[in-house]
Every structure is written in C-alpha cells, then in structure tokens.
Amino acid sequence: MMLTLARRESLWGVAFISPWILGALVFTLLPMGASFVLSLTNFDPRYPDAVQSVGLANYQRLLTDPLVYQSLGVTAKFALVMLPLTLAVSLGLAMLVNNPRLLGRSVFRTIFYMPAQIPIVATTLIWQGVLNLHTGWLNGALAVIGVAGPDWLNSPFWVYPGLSLISVWGMGTMMLIALAGLQSVPTELYEAARIDGAGRWAQFWNVTLPMVSPVLFYNLIIALIGTFQYFTQAYVLTNGRGDPDNATLFFNLNLYREGWRYYEMGYAATLAWLLFVIVLALTVILFRTRSRWVYEGAAR
Amino acid sequence: MKRINWRTRVALGIAALIVTGACTSPAATPSSTPRPTGALVTAEPAKAGGLTSDGKVLVRWFVGLGTGGNPEQLGAESAAVAKCNAPDGPCTKSNIKLALEVYQNDVAYDTLATQIATRNGPDIIGPIGVRALNGFGDQLLDLSKYVQAKTLDTAGIEKNLVDTYIVGGKQIGIPYAVYPSYMYYNKALFKEAGLREPPHKVGDKYTMPNGSQVDWNWDTVAQVAKILTVDSKGNDATKAGFDPKNITQFGFDFQWTDPRGWATAIGGSGSAVGADGKTAQWPDNWKKAMQWYYDRLWKDHSAPTQDYITALAGGNTFQSGKVAMDFVHTWYTCCIYPGDNTTPVKDWDIAVAPIALDGKTTAKLHADTMGILASTLHADASVLAMNFIMTQPDIVVTYGAMPAKAADRKAFFESLDKKFAKLNPTKVDWQVASSMLSYTEAVNHEANLPNFLKSDAAIKQLQSDMLTNASLNIDTRLADLVKTLQATFGAG
Numbered sequence: 137m138m139l140t141l142a143r144r145e146s147l148w149g150v151a152f153i154s155p156w157i158l159g160a161l162v163f164t165l166l167p168m169g170a171s172f173v174l175s176l177t178n179f180d181p182r183y184p185d186a187v188q189s190v191g192l193a194n195y196q197r198l199l200t201d202p203l204v205y206q207s208l209g210v211t212a213k214f215a216l217v218m219l220p221l222t223l224a225v226s227l228g229l230a231m232l233v234n235n236p237r238l239l240g241r242s243v244f245r246t247i248f249y250m251p252a253q254i255p256i257v258a259t260t261l262i263w264q265g266v267l268n269l270h271t272g273w274l275n276g277a278l279a280v281i282g283v284a285g286p287d288w289l290n291s292p293f294w295v296y297p298g299l300s301l302i303s304v305w306g307m308g309t310m311m312l313i314a315l316a317g318l319q320s321v322p323t324e325l326y327e328a329a330r331i332d333g334a335g336r337w338a339q340f341w342n343v344t345l346p347m348v349s350p351v352l353f354y355n356l357i358i359a360l361i362g363t364f365q366y367f368t369q370a371y372v373l374t375n376g377r378g379d380p381d382n383a384t385l386f387f388n389l390n391l392y393r394e395g396w397r398y399y400e401m402g403y404a405a406t407l408a409w410l411l412f413v414i415v416l417a418l419t420v421i422l423f424r425t426r427s428r429w430v431y432e433g434a435a436r
Numbered sequence: 437m438k439r440i441n442w443r444t445r446v447a448l449g450i451a452a453l454i455v456t457g458a459c460t461s462p463a464a465t466p467s468s469t470p471r472p473t474g475a476l477v478t479a480e481p482a483k484a485g486g487l488t489s490d491g492k493v494l495v496r497w498f499v500g501l502g503t504g505g506n507p508e509q510l511g512a513e514s515a516a517v518a519k520c521n522a523p524d525g526p527c528t529k530s531n532i533k534l535a536l537e538v539y540q541n542d543v544a545y546d547t548l549a550t551q552i553a554t555r556n557g558p559d560i561i562g563p564i565g566v567r568a569l570n571g572f573g574d575q576l577l578d579l580s581k582y583v584q585a586k587t588l589d590t591a592g593i594e595k596n597l598v599d600t601y602i603v604g605g606k607q608i609g610i611p612y613a614v615y616p617s618y619m620y621y622n623k624a625l626f627k628e629a630g631l632r633e634p635p636h637k638v639g640d641k642y643t644m645p646n647g648s649q650v651d652w653n654w655d656t657v658a659q660v661a662k663i664l665t666v667d668s669k670g671n672d673a674t675k676a677g678f679d680p681k682n683i684t685q686f687g688f689d690f691q692w693t694d695p696r697g698w699a700t701a702i703g704g705s706g707s708a709v710g711a712d713g714k715t716a717q718w719p720d721n722w723k724k725a726m727q728w729y730y731d732r733l734w735k736d737h738s739a740p741t742q743d744y745i746t747a748l749a750g751g752n753t754f755q756s757g758k759v760a761m762d763f764v765h766t767w768y769t770c771c772i773y774p775g776d777n778t779t780p781v782k783d784w785d786i787a788v789a790p791i792a793l794d795g796k797t798t799a800k801l802h803a804d805t806m807g808i809l810a811s812t813l814h815a816d817a818s819v820l821a822m823n824f825i826m827t828q829p830d831i832v833v834t835y836g837a838m839p840a841k842a843a844d845r846k847a848f849f850e851s852l853d854k855k856f857a858k859l860n861p862t863k864v865d866w867q868v869a870s871s872m873l874s875y876t877e878a879v880n881h882e883a884n885l886p887n888f889l890k891s892d893a894a895i896k897q898l899q900s901d902m903l904t905n906a907s908l909n910i911d912t913r914l915a916d917l918v919k920t921l922q923a924t925f926g927a928g
Binding site: 181182184229232233235237238239240244247248250251264265268269270271273287289290305374377379380381393396397398399 | 440441443444446447450451454455456546549550552553554555571572575681682683742743744746747889890893896897900901904905
C-alpha cells in the first residue's frame with residue numbers, strides 16, 4: 137500500500153520525536169503514576185514489608201497539617217516579594233545593557249550574567265557571608281552611612297528580602313531573555329512615538345512594555361514555577377530546618393523533610409501532587425488572563 | 437577625554453556590587469580536600485541467595501552512616517577487605533567474599549533506605565553512631581548469642597559500654613569506638629587574659645584571678661568565659677563599655693551539639709521521655725541548663741549566637757582560634773587544622789568536664805558500633821566478617837576513633853600526638869579523655885525517642901530558636917517543646 141506524502145511525513149515526524157516521547161513516558165509519566173499510587177499508601181522505604189493502602193488518608197491529612205498552610209504561606213509571601221522584584225530588575229538591567237549610549241555594553245552584559253553560571257550552593261554560601269549580621273559586608277556598608285543593618289538571615293521578616301537579594305544577584309538568565317525581547321522591538325515604533333511627541337516614559341509605557349510583554353510573560357511563568365520549587369537556598373542556609381521560626385519552610389522544603397528526613401514517602405508524594413495542582417492552576421490562570429495584558433501583535 | 441555618562445556609572449555601580457558579592461569569602465570554609473559525593477565504592481551485584489558468581493557467600497559491608505566515608509579512609513577499608521579475602525584470609529577460608537560499599541555521609545541514609553526498600557540491603561552496616569542507629573536500629577540483628585558464644589570479641593570493653601547497645605532487649609551492636617566529651621581550651625587565650633588553665637583531674641579546684649579556689653563547675657565556666665570574651669576595642673564582657681555587636685573573641689561554645697547534648701553536659705543526665713517510654717518531659721535540671729546556656733548567649737554574650745558561629749570558621753569555632761573553651765567529643769581531633777587555608781588555633785589542651793548543675797560531673801558520650809541487618813541471608817558469615825573488621829587496628833586509626841577496647845587506646849593517643857606534634861606546642865593531656873569514660877551520662881543524650889526523626893527535629897528547632905532569637909522565654913519555650921514532643925510521640 138502506498139502512503140501519501142503527508143502520512144509519510146507524519147510517520148517520520150513521529151519517528152524523530154519518539155526518543156522524547158519514550159523519555160517522557162518512562163521518566164515523567166511513569167514516575168507521576170507511581171507517585172500517585174504512593175500517595176495512597178503509608179510507604180516508608182525502611183519498612184517495605186509494612187506498606188499498606190491508606191486510601192485518601194494522606195489527602196485528608198493535608199487539610200489538617202499546619203505545616204502545609206505554613207509552607208504555602210511562606211512560599212506565597214516570598215513570591216509576592218520575589219516575582220515583581222526579579223521581573224522589574226531583570227527588565228531594568230536589560231534596558232541598561234541594551235542602551236547604545238552605555239560604554240562597554242558587552243562587558244557589562246557578561247558581568248551581569250556571570251553570577252547565573254555559579255552553582256546555587258556556592259552562591260548561597262557566598263551570600264551567607266555577605267548577609268551576616270556582624271561580619272557581612274552589606275551591613276558593614278550600611279554602617280558606614282550610619283544605618284544599623286538588619287539580621288538578614290535570622291529575622292523572620294528580613295529573611296525574605298535577604299533571600300530575594302540572592303535571587304536577584306543570580307538572575308542573569310532572565311535579564312538575557314528580557315534583552316532578547318528588547319532587541320526584537322522594531323526601532324520604527326520608537327521613531328514614530330518620538331515624532332508623535334512621546335517622552336521616555338511614554339515610550340517605555342506605550343511601546344517597550346507592550347512589545348516585551350510576551351517575554352515578561354514567559355519570565356513570569358518560569359519565575360513562578362521556580363518560586364514554588366524553591367529549595368536549595370533555604371536548605372543550605374538552614375540545614376533544612378526552615379529557620380528562623382519556620383520562616384523559610386518553603387513548600388518544597390517541607391515536602392523534602394517529609395520524604396527524606398522522616399521517610400514518610402506516601403505523604404511526601406501527596407504533597408508533591410498538591411504542588412503540581414497549585415502550579416498547574418496558577419499557570420492556567422495566567423494563560424487564561426494572558427490576552428488582557430500580553431500584547432501578541434495584530435494577529436490576535 | 438570622553439565623559440562617562442550616567443548609564444555607564446550606574447552599570448559600573450551594579451557591576452561593582454556583583455563582583456564584590458562574588459569576592460566575599462563563603463561562610464563555610466571548604467575543606468582543602470575536594471570531597472566527591474555519592475557512592476565512592478560499590479559492591480558487585482549478588483546472585484540469587486546472596487552468592488557470588490563463583491559460589492561464595494557474599495557479605496556486603498556498608499560504610500557511610502558515621503565516619504568512614506572520607507576518601508582518605510578508603511585505603512584502610514579496602515586493605516582490610518583485601519586481607520580478609522586473601523587466599524589465606526579468614527573470609528576465604530570460610531568461603532566468604534567480603535565486599536565494601538562506601539557512601540558519602542550525606543547520601544548514605546537515603547541509599548540504605550532505598551536498598552532496604554528494594555530488598556537489596558547490605559549485611560554489615562557501620563561504623564554507625566547512636567543517633568543513626570535510632571533511624572535503623574530496629575532493622576538490626578540481635579547479636580546476643582554471638583556475644584555469649586564469644587564469636588564476637590567483647591573482651592576488654594567496659595560492660596556499661598556493651599550494654600549501651602541493648603535496645604528493646606536486643607544486642608544490636610558492639611561498641612567499636614567511644615568518644616567521651618570534655619573541655620578543649622585555647623591556652624594562648626587563657627594566658628593572654630592572665631587566667632589559670634582549667635583542671636585536668638576530676639575534683640581539682642579552679643583558681644580564680646583573685647586567688648580563690650572554686651569548684652570547676654558551670655558557674656565557674658560562666659565567670660571565666662566572660663573574662664575571655666572580648667570586643668573589637670579590647671573590652672572584655674565584664675567591662676561596662678563592652679560592645680556585644682562587635683565581639684572578636686568568645687569565652688565558650690558548644691560546638692556541633694544539640695539541646696539534649698547541652699542539657700546533659702550542663703544539667704546532668706536526663707531524658708526527654710519519661711520512664712513509661714511515652715510521656716514527653718524536660719527535667720528540671722535540663723530546664724536550668726537551657727536557661728544557663730541562653731544567658732551565656734544573650735545576657736553575657738560569652739557564647740556565640742548563630743550569626744557569630746557562621747562567621748567563625750564556618751562553624752568550626754574552636755578551630756577559628758577565637759573561642760577560649762569548647763565542650764566537644766574526642767572525635768573533634770578530626771577537625772582541628774583541617775586545611776592549609778585556615779588560621780589554626782595556636783596552642784590548646786583539654787580539661788575535664790565541669791560539675792553539672794545536678795552536682796555530678798557528666799561527660800556526654802558518643803559511640804560508634806557496627807551492626808548486621810536482620811534481613812541478612814548469611815548471619816553467621818556476616819558476624820565472622822564483622823568481627824574481623826572490628827579487630828583491624830588500621831581501621832580504627834583511620835577513623836580517628838578512640839577504641840572501645842582500653843588496651844588499644846595507647847596506640848590511638850600516640851597517633852594523635854604524631855598528628856599534632858608540629859602544629860601544637862603543647863603535648864595534649866589525653867588521660868583527660870580516658871578519665872571521662874568513668875563519668876559518662878546515665879542516659880545517652882542521643883537515646884531513642886518515640887517517632888524519633890520528628891521528635892529529634894522538634895528538639896533541633898529549639899536549638900535554632902535559642903541561637904537566633906534574643907527574646908525567648910525559656911520556660912515557655914520548653915513547655916511548648918514538651919507539648920510538641922507529646923503530640924509527636926503520639927503520632928509515631
């Protein structure tokens with residue numbers, strides 16, 4: 137039987153993407169299925185013979201576990217500080233290194249991007265020193281201008297700005313993406329705006345922002361997912377305890393503790409599913425509201 | 437000359453901030469030896485029935501739950517295994533093949549749990565400390581019959597140490613290494629302050645600066661520690677102008693110890709669980725101990741709080757040379773002079789434990805053992821191999837472990853003298869360490885608790901709170917802890 141050209145091309149297409157399909161099946165869908173099954177058990181890897189089905193008990197426990205609410209609150213609070221900050225700063229930096237009047241643009245782009253290449257654990261250890269109440273240079277610099285620096289890492293309030301500084305320092309990748317967005321804005325639009333008498337602020341508000349909004353949207357989605365998966369910095373700084381006073385008990389850290397500190401794998405799998413549902417819901421909401429604030433050209 | 441515009445100035449400022457951040461020393465001082473992670477050595481897979489391909493009984497020795505996972509220790513471990521497997525070695529003679537599996541400590545627990553979950557557990561595990569045993573202790577084989585039959589050699593080990601490992605009526609391990617605690621002190625700092633050194637014999641008095649002879653107890657430690665705590669202007673903590681925000685030298689620290697350890701050393705023996713094994717408690721002597729330590733942290737400022745601890749050699753505070761007294765175990769000899777890039781403590785010695793608040797001299801005890809998983813298919817062969825490992829002198833030396841067998845300790849101390857000969861002008865008085873074995877705690881401060889992993893985490897939270905929060909009410913906080921522990925015990 138002769139296959140049509142379209143059919144043949146489709147089959148070749150499937151053949152070429154089959155490694156990815158296989159990978160997704162084996163390394164993503166299968167573990168997800170296993171994780172769901174685990175969430176219906178009391179599995180503790182130390183006692184494999186004692187595993188029992190517990191039905192929806194783990195899901196019921198979610199509703200009454202104060203640490204779940206606490207960790208969600210911590211994650212939400214951090215997201216409220218982090219997301220606007222990183223989006224604004226990465227766009228600001230991108231605009232700075234995109235400006236033709238900046239001397240040594242390439243050098244600055246490299247310097248601003250460099251921290252993103254440093255492993256997170258090393259970054260965190262460096263910043264643990266920078267933010268130290270007594271010996272950190274940040275408080276040292278503040279002291280020079282007569283300001284008593286806060287306890288960045290041991291105050292339940294200041295720990296969020298402290299962690300945000302660490303994140304801002306290493307956001308070179310977001311800056312690069314924003315820079316790519318800025319470079320794709322047609323210069324004719326600025327020329328037209330200037331002819332119409334638009335000042336810098338009006339150009340930014342009416343031209344730059346709408347034109348880079350798809351890129352900002354992408355950065356927002358990635359940053360949102362990253363915030364809900366936030367783990368390494370909090371783990372390294374507090375040895376996994378969520379100090380001070382559970383102020384850094386991020387959702388993912390709580391999940392890790394249940395699974396790998398307390399070996400409650402069934403409950404940890406349940407937490408993982410809750411995380412999945414929350415991130416999925418937020419992503420869907422963002423996509424659904426996208427048309428209201430993301431400029432997608434004349435095609436829409 | 438071209439004028440630099442404002443954008444470039446802003447960019448230069450941001451670049452300077454980024455580069456300055458990167459140039460700051462990390463809070464934790466990395467070891468001079470790069471440490472790999474994960475599995476360092478893995479055993480060959482066994483055939484069905486735990487046999488090797490040539491029909492020998494495969495006995496797997498799992499290392500990493502305590503000491504033993506450092507690259508420099510691999511040589512001695514591999515040599516011991518090779519010796520047992522040599523043609524005339526005891527393993528070969530009994531048709532056994534001993535196989536070594538070594539994991540870094542940070543992954544060892546999860547690896548073992550995974551192996552047990554997949555019914556692929558090893559036979560021998562260890563060295564393993566009391567705390568780690570609490571996580572896997574109920575998985576271990578009862579060794580009583582082997583001890584009674586003398587297949588396992590316990591000759592020369594104090595009975596109280598052997599009995600430490602009777603848990604739930606089962607002998608789950610044999611003491612292999614013991615680590616009593618005592619006071620490490622920086623002689624140079626005592627000399628600089630014009631203070632007499634602390635006593636080296638239990639019962640000896642301490643001579644205060646005014647010449648009075650006082651008991652060497654924790655009140656004395658508090659007074660001496662204040663004199664030894666100095667701010668950046670050179671004022672000690674007894675002076676009116678002392679600035680607690682700029683301390684450069686501390687009088688005392690409890691390095692790498694948790695609240696049960698603090699409570700036992702300062703307050704004397706006790707337990708967080710009542711005699712019935714299910715009621716949470718924090719005994720009065722432990723409450724007083726917590727208040728004592730909290731006062732040193734936030735009232736006298738003679739003990740470093742968390743920010744200072746992080747800044748002092750990444751937490752290795754005594755090594756920083758800026759802590760005058762540090763109450764730690766014998767294993768701490770591992771960590772003095774760890775790298776070429778750190779400024780070492782210059783001249784140090786050890787003194788006996790102060791008299792606890794309950795009137796008894798109390799030394800906390802850490803101990804390492806080896807055990808055999810109850811799931812082993814070859815218990816007798818595993819016991820034979822474990823006995824061989826535990827009697828290899830090179831192994832105990834490479835672990836830096838004070839041997840549980842008294843007769844082996846001389847060689848251990850000689851190896852320490854050799855290690856510190858060029859670095860410490862003082863020949864350390866190791867009899868202090870041996871003498872502390874007669875004053876060990878009545879209940880081990882790391883003893884098991886119901887729902888151990890979560891109970892332990894709740895106690896560790898108290899540690900964080902005390903080290904970071906200046907406005908705690910200790911009585912209220914301890915009442916909260918007992919409540920939390922009771923709920924945790926019940927949920928186990």
